[in-house]
Structure formats: structure tokens, C-alpha cells
Amino acid sequence: MRIGIIGQGFAGTALAWRAHWAGHNVILIDKGHGGSASWVAAGLVNPLVLKRKRLVQEAQACMAAFTPFYARISTELGTSMLFPDEIHEVLPDVAAENAWGALGAERGFEPFTGPLKPNVDGRIHATSLATVTRSARLRVHTYLEESRTFFAQKHLLLEEKVTDLRPMETHWRLQNDLDVDVLLLAEGFQAHWTEHFFGPLPFSPTKGEGLKIRWDGPPVKQPLHKNVFLLPDGDGTYQVGSTYAWDGFDEGPTEKAREEILQKLSSWFDQEVEVLDQWTGIRPTMRDRQPVYGWHETLPRLGYLNGLGSRGALTSPLLSDRLLAQHLGRNAQKS
Ligand SMILES: Cc1cc2nc3c(=O)[nH]c(=O)nc-3n(C[C@H](O)[C@H](O)[C@H](O)COP(=O)(O)OP(=O)(O)OC[C@H]3O[C@@H](n4cnc5c(N)ncnc54)[C@H](O)[C@@H]3O)c2cc1C
CATH class of the missing domain: 3.30.9.10 (D-Amino Acid Oxidase, subunit A, domain 2)
Structure with a gap:
């Protein structure tokens, strides 16, 4: 099947790899870095929302998905891009240390909250540093740039803004002359086509x-x-x-x-x-800070993935898999 994907941030890139691995003929269309959140992301892969002391939704499932996902791309591209990199939370006093201890005892947090370490750097105002275990760092530019090159070399990348998009009887027509069987929208914050076909999204960017x-x-x-x-x-x-x-x-x-x-x-x-x-x-954050994705009920094979908020590097490997599996089957073969 020929799958068109609009947007090459974390969402579109993850969808492109998943569709490619499933044997589909991918065509990735992106208007460029300007305005993309992914290209300025720091690449932290972190299951804890430290500011709010809460876990990312489905933290365990996201963590299980991201390592094999980026490892497979690293192997295909012959370059490393994901590194274990424990975050250290700066704890200024005993009260903060106790609060960290209490957090670790809460349901679901235990795999991600590590022990306290004494602070030995005189420049840091802290009695101790607490470890966020299993956190990692993605080299964002390596991931996005090398993925872009991979699809471009196979003539599967169009560097332009999609300004014309029409549902035909059984497929989609883009820019007047490009036909695809399936269309995936991964537009980020400026979700023009997603909102055009699915209605307004509950954005709070x-x-x-x-x-x-x-x-x-x-x-x-x-x-x-x-x-x-x-x-x-x-x-x-x-x-x-x-x-x-x-x-x-x-x-x-x-x-x-x-x-x-x-x-x-x-x-x-x-x-x-x-x-x-x-x-x-x-x-591209939604009001309830949860991602949004799904398939159109009546139009031919139209899906979208958005609302990755501040966690695109962590959540896109899992959500791209979910979206494709929902409609195309996890191991969908070429047709
Ligand atoms: C300063 C900053 C730091 C961050 N740090 C982290 C971090 O450390 N870890 C983390 O996980 N997340 C981080 N994030 C959040 C992360 O960047 C987002 O979750 C993620 O980028 C969202 O990805 P996306 O693919 O949905 O959107 P985007 O990255 O915005 O991608 C959408 C793409 O679609 C393209 N597009 C849209 N419409 C069209 C069209 N009509 N035709 C062609 N192309 C189109 C756009 O040009 C863009 O390239 C950070 C964000 C910011 C702003």
C-alpha cells in the first residue's frame, strides 16, 4: 500500500519508520524545520513529569517501546542516537529529600525513582541529587536528519507544504497529482488538514x-x-x-x-x-495534556497523530505503532 504522511516531526518520522518496516511504500511530505517543535527538542526521554510530580500516561508501555524502536533505526542507519542518561533532580533540603522518598513509594513511580546521591559539586545548591532511573537522551538532529536523508535517498520525501488534499473514491490525491492509498496527518501545532477533516482539536499549545x-x-x-x-x-x-x-x-x-x-x-x-x-x-499540547490519534470513520483510510505535548521523543514510538495497528494490522503486508 502507498502511505502518505504529512509532517516529519517526531510523530511523522515514527509513523514513516513503522509503515516502512511493515512493507508499505511510504511518501513523507514536510514543509521544513521552521515551526516544527521536534527540531528544537532537547531529546530527553523521561517518564516523570518532574514539575508536576506525576507519571506520563502509560509510562511503562512508552518505555518498553522506545528502546527497541530507536535501536532498530540506529542499526538501519548505522549510527547511534539513543543513550541512557540518568536525570538528577536537585534537592535543596531535607524536606525535598523526604518528598522524593514519598514519591518513590507511590504506585507506579518505583521503577523510575532511584536513590539519593550526595551532592559533591559546590556550585549546585543541593543537599543531595535524586536519580530518575531509565531516563535517556535522544540525539534529535541525528534522528530527524538521518531519517529524512534515508527517505530522501529512496525518493520517498517531498519537501513542500501540502496545500491541496482531496479524498477520491478509494484513495487520496495530494497537490493535484500524487495519489496515496492511506493518508496520515502528523502536522503538530498547525494542524490545518487534521482540523479540516476531523474538526477542531482541543489544543492548548x-x-x-x-x-x-x-x-x-x-x-x-x-x-x-x-x-x-x-x-x-x-x-x-x-x-x-x-x-x-x-x-x-x-x-x-x-x-x-x-x-x-x-x-x-x-x-x-x-x-x-x-x-x-x-x-x-x-x-502541540492538548487541554488535558494527552495525545490524540485515530482514524476517520467515513473517509477512506485517513489517520492522525497529534498532541505529543512535551513528550514526543518518549511517546511517538508507542503511539505510531498503536495508530497503524488499529487500522492496518501490526504486521500488515504490502498489497
Ligand atoms: C523548547 C522545546 C524543548 C523540548 N524538549 C523535548 C524533549 O527534551 N523531549 C521530548 O520528548 N519532547 C520535547 N519537546 C516537545 C516535542 O518537541 C514535541 O512533543 C514534538 O516535537 C511534537 O512532534 P510533532 O511531530 O507532533 O510536531 P512537529 O515537530 O511540530 O512536526 C510537525 C511537522 O509537520 C509539518 N507540517 C505541518 N503542516 C504541513 C503541511 N501542510 N505540509 C507539509 N508539512 C507540514 C511541519 O513543518 C513540521 O515539520 C520540546 C519542545 C520544545 C518547544
């Missing part, structure tokens, strides 16, 4: 900004989190962020976000830093 920084001084080796994440990139630079804002979607990076991030970082990390870069993206 959030703008996120992040910084690239460096400093002269001893490195930090592990990802750290308190009110922001500090993530070593391994080359002496670090990503720090990100912010959450419900407006300003048309603006680029802002001074306000830069100050907010640096102020939060300096509240627990005593180190003068130099800012090298700043970026922004819109997370």
Missing part, C-alpha cells in the same frame, strides 16, 4: 524557549533538573530550558524567556555562563 550555553570551569556530566533542565551536550556546551508560555506564538526568541531561564538556573547553580544560542518552538 505552549511556546517553549531554550538556550545553548557554555562556561569556563569544570564540566557537569549528568542532566540536572530543578526549575529548569541543564543538559550537557558532550562538547563543552549545554542546553538549558525550557520555558512554557501560552502566547507570543508569532514572535521568535524573546529577551524575557532568556532572562527567565538564566534567573532560574542561577537560583541553584553558581556559575557564570555565556549564551551561545536561543531557540523557540510550539509544543
Whole structure:
């Protein structure tokens, strides 16, 4: 079957690999990085929502899906992209340590909350550091860029904006002359075609900004989190962020976000830093913060995957599998 996929963020890329592995003829259509949340993501694969002290929905199932998924792509592309990388939560005092202990005792949290370690870095304002076990880091650009190249080399990638899309009797016609049997919409925040065919989605998108920084001084080796994440990139630079804002979607990076991030970082990390870069993206978050996906009831084979919020790297391997299995069967063969 010929499967067209609109969007090459985490959602569309995961769908493309799944469909390719199932033996289908994939055609991936993406208008470019501008406006894509995935291309600015830090690549944390983290089952705990540390800010809210809750678990990602179906954390265990997501965790079970992501390792084999990225491992298989790494093998196909001959490049590593997923690394175990335990996040350390910065605990400033005994009360925070007790709260972490209580969290670990809650149902479902136990596999992900590790022991406390003493803080030995004088720059970090913490009595101890708590480990988020089984967290990992995806090299986002390697994953997205190499996947894009893989499909492009097979002439399965179109770099353009889909502006014309019509249901025919048994298939779909895109841009006047491209016919596909199945169409999957993975448009992220600007879900024009998804909302056109499925009706309005319950979006509550959030703008996120992040910084690239460096400093002269001893490195930090592990990802750290308190009110922001500090993530070593391994080359002496670090990503720090990100912010959450419900407006300003048309603006680029802002001074306000830069100050907010640096102020939060300096509240627990005593180190003068130099800012090298700043970026922004819109997370496709739904009002209830849950992903949305499904198939159209009447139109021919039309599916969508959206609402990956702040967890696209973690949830897209599982949800792409679910969506395809719902309609095409997990091991659907070429036809
Ligand atoms: C600053 C920041 C940091 C983040 N860090 C992390 C992190 O560490 N870990 C994590 O898991 N998540 C993170 N996220 C969240 C993550 O980025 C999102 O969950 C994810 O990107 C959503 O993926 P998506 O594929 O649904 O959307 P997108 O990445 O937005 O992709 C949609 C794609 O569809 C294309 N498109 C849309 N309409 C059309 C059309 N008509 N024709 C052609 N192409 C079209 C767009 O150009 C885009 O490329 C972060 C987000 C931000 C903003």
C-alpha cells in the first residue's frame, strides 16, 4: 500500500519508520524545520513529569517501546542516537529529600525513582541529587536528519507544504497529482488538514524557549533538573530550558524567556555562563495534556497523530505503532 504522511516531526518520522518496516511504500511530505517543535527538542526521554510530580500516561508501555524502536533505526542507519542518561533532580533540603522518598513509594513511580546521591559539586545548591532511573537522551538532529536523508535517498520525501488534499473514491490525491492509498496527518501545532477533516482539536499549545550555553570551569556530566533542565551536550556546551508560555506564538526568541531561564538556573547553580544560542518552538499540547490519534470513520483510510505535548521523543514510538495497528494490522503486508 502507498502511505502518505504529512509532517516529519517526531510523530511523522515514527509513523514513516513503522509503515516502512511493515512493507508499505511510504511518501513523507514536510514543509521544513521552521515551526516544527521536534527540531528544537532537547531529546530527553523521561517518564516523570518532574514539575508536576506525576507519571506520563502509560509510562511503562512508552518505555518498553522506545528502546527497541530507536535501536532498530540506529542499526538501519548505522549510527547511534539513543543513550541512557540518568536525570538528577536537585534537592535543596531535607524536606525535598523526604518528598522524593514519598514519591518513590507511590504506585507506579518505583521503577523510575532511584536513590539519593550526595551532592559533591559546590556550585549546585543541593543537599543531595535524586536519580530518575531509565531516563535517556535522544540525539534529535541525528534522528530527524538521518531519517529524512534515508527517505530522501529512496525518493520517498517531498519537501513542500501540502496545500491541496482531496479524498477520491478509494484513495487520496495530494497537490493535484500524487495519489496515496492511506493518508496520515502528523502536522503538530498547525494542524490545518487534521482540523479540516476531523474538526477542531482541543489544543492548548505552549511556546517553549531554550538556550545553548557554555562556561569556563569544570564540566557537569549528568542532566540536572530543578526549575529548569541543564543538559550537557558532550562538547563543552549545554542546553538549558525550557520555558512554557501560552502566547507570543508569532514572535521568535524573546529577551524575557532568556532572562527567565538564566534567573532560574542561577537560583541553584553558581556559575557564570555565556549564551551561545536561543531557540523557540510550539509544543502541540492538548487541554488535558494527552495525545490524540485515530482514524476517520467515513473517509477512506485517513489517520492522525497529534498532541505529543512535551513528550514526543518518549511517546511517538508507542503511539505510531498503536495508530497503524488499529487500522492496518501490526504486521500488515504490502498489497
Ligand atoms: C523548547 C522545546 C524543548 C523540548 N524538549 C523535548 C524533549 O527534551 N523531549 C521530548 O520528548 N519532547 C520535547 N519537546 C516537545 C516535542 O518537541 C514535541 O512533543 C514534538 O516535537 C511534537 O512532534 P510533532 O511531530 O507532533 O510536531 P512537529 O515537530 O511540530 O512536526 C510537525 C511537522 O509537520 C509539518 N507540517 C505541518 N503542516 C504541513 C503541511 N501542510 N505540509 C507539509 N508539512 C507540514 C511541519 O513543518 C513540521 O515539520 C520540546 C519542545 C520544545 C518547544
